[in-house]
Amino acid sequence: MINLLWLQGGACSGNTMSFLNAQQPSFVELVREFDINILWHPSLSPELGDAVQSMLNDCCDEKIPLDVLVFEGTVINGPDGSGRWNRFAGKPMKDWVNDLADVAKYIVAVGDCAAWGGIPATAPNPTDSEGLQYLKKKRGGALGPDFVTRSGLPVINISGCPAHPDWITQVLVAIATGRGNDIGLDELQRPQTFFSTFTQTGCTRNMHFTYKIASTEFAQRKGCLYYDLGCRGPVTRSSCNRILWNRHSSKTRAGMPCIGCTEPEFPFYELAPGTVFKSQTEMGFPKDLPEGIDKMGYMRLTAAAKIAAPEWAEEDIFLI
Ligand code: SF4
Numbered sequence: 001m002i003n004l005l006w007l008q009g010g011a012c013s014g015n016t017m018s019f020l021n022a023q024q025p026s027f028v029e030l031v032r033e034f035d036i037n038i039l040w041h042p043s044l045s046p047e048l049g050d051a052v053q054s055m056l057n058d059c060c061d062e063k064i065p066l067d068v069l070v071f072e073g074t075v076i077n078g079p080d081g082s083g084r085w086n087r088f089a090g091k092p093m094k095d096w097v098n099d100l101a102d103v104a105k106y107i108v109a110v111g112d113c114a115a116w117g118g119i120p121a122t123a124p125n126p127t128d129s130e131g132l133q134y135l136k137k138k139r140g141g142a143l144g145p146d147f148v149t150r151s152g153l154p155v156i157n158i159s160g161c162p163a164h165p166d167w168i169t170q171v172l173v174a175i176a177t178g179r180g181n182d183i184g185l186d187e188l189q190r191p192q193t194f195f196s197t198f199t200q201t202g203c204t205r206n207m208h209f210t211y212k213i214a215s216t217e218f219a220q221r222k223g224c225l226y227y228d229l230g231c232r233g234p235v236t237r238s239s240c241n242r243i244l245w246n247r248h249s250s251k252t253r254a255g256m257p258c259i260g261c262t263e264p265e266f267p268f269y270e271l272a273p274g275t276v277f278k279s280q281t282e283m284g285f286p287k288d289l290p291e292g293i294d295k296m297g298y299m300r301l302t303a304a305a306k307i308a309a310p311e312w313a314e315e316d317i318f319l320i
């Protein structure tokens with residue numbers, strides 16, 4: 001059996017909601033079949049007040065072994081570095097994070113906020129939020145750039161807004177079955193299994209990408225969402241089209257462009273006071289080219305592909 005503690009900082013609970021919808025394995029299977037003992041979870045556990053504080057202190061004192069600390073949401077430092085805007089069980093949450101990080105065998109950051117600060121840490125970042133080991137793309141965060149857990153691994157970042165439920169449960173299964181240190185991480189500390197390929201891999205609209213046939217509106221049954229709607233599938237690392245959401249669909253299958261929610265730059269725009277929201281096209285989102293593409297060569301290819309597009313490339317695709 002392993003002990004898992006789930007804490008929440010500056011968060012909307014979206015990753016908890018996602019986690020509870022996991023199917024392979026489900027939350028119940030994690031507990032029953034993989035013997036994961038949930039010490040406490042903010043949405044699932046009945047204990048409050050002194051009982052929670054006492055359990056947290058027992059973890060810090062190593063009276064209760066802490067195998068996995070899962071953190072959802074940002075670490076809030078405001079006001080003035082005190083962390084008082086997010087007090088929990090008698091002290092700032094940022095202090096619990098630091099104390100528990102000293103004794104946790106593994107730490108898993110679920111969602112963008114815990115990984116890199118996400119939406120709360122976007123300028124002007126009024127709560128002085130940051131992720132556990134990153135602030136946006138900059139390494140450091142609440143625990144510092146050189147932090148490693150007792151297992152020797154840094155924080156495992158399962159990014160996304162929210163993270164896909166099966167990405168979370170499969171990482172927990174790896175830890176529960178003694179394979180935690182086999183989780184290969186990419187340069188942003190994300191599990192390679194889920195983040196080594198682009199969102200475009202497995203997208204049903206790839207033939208439309210190739211022939212430069214554009215979707216001009218959301219939910220259209222044909223066309224690639226890159227050209228007019230700014231899909232970031234070719235520049236975003238995620239397995240959304242390999243491991244489908246609800247085992248059924250994905251944003252691009254439903255006709256909604258990928259907005260790159262697994263990357264540290266998300267949500268891309270800086271919400272300075274007085275900012276008027278602009279559409280993606282006005283902001284020039286589709287200008288990003290896939291990695292390693294020569295711009296001039298790409299433009300020539302585009303012209304040739306449009307001319308060469310066969311009639312079937314104009315047909316509706318079957319959407320699931
Ligand atoms: S819809 Fe997006 S992910 Fe799919 S082929 Fe077009 S650009 Fe790539």
Ligand code: SF4
Binds near residue numbers: 160199238252260261
């Ligand atoms: S398709 Fe893109 S925006 Fe949607 S969940 Fe996947 S990575 Fe995030």
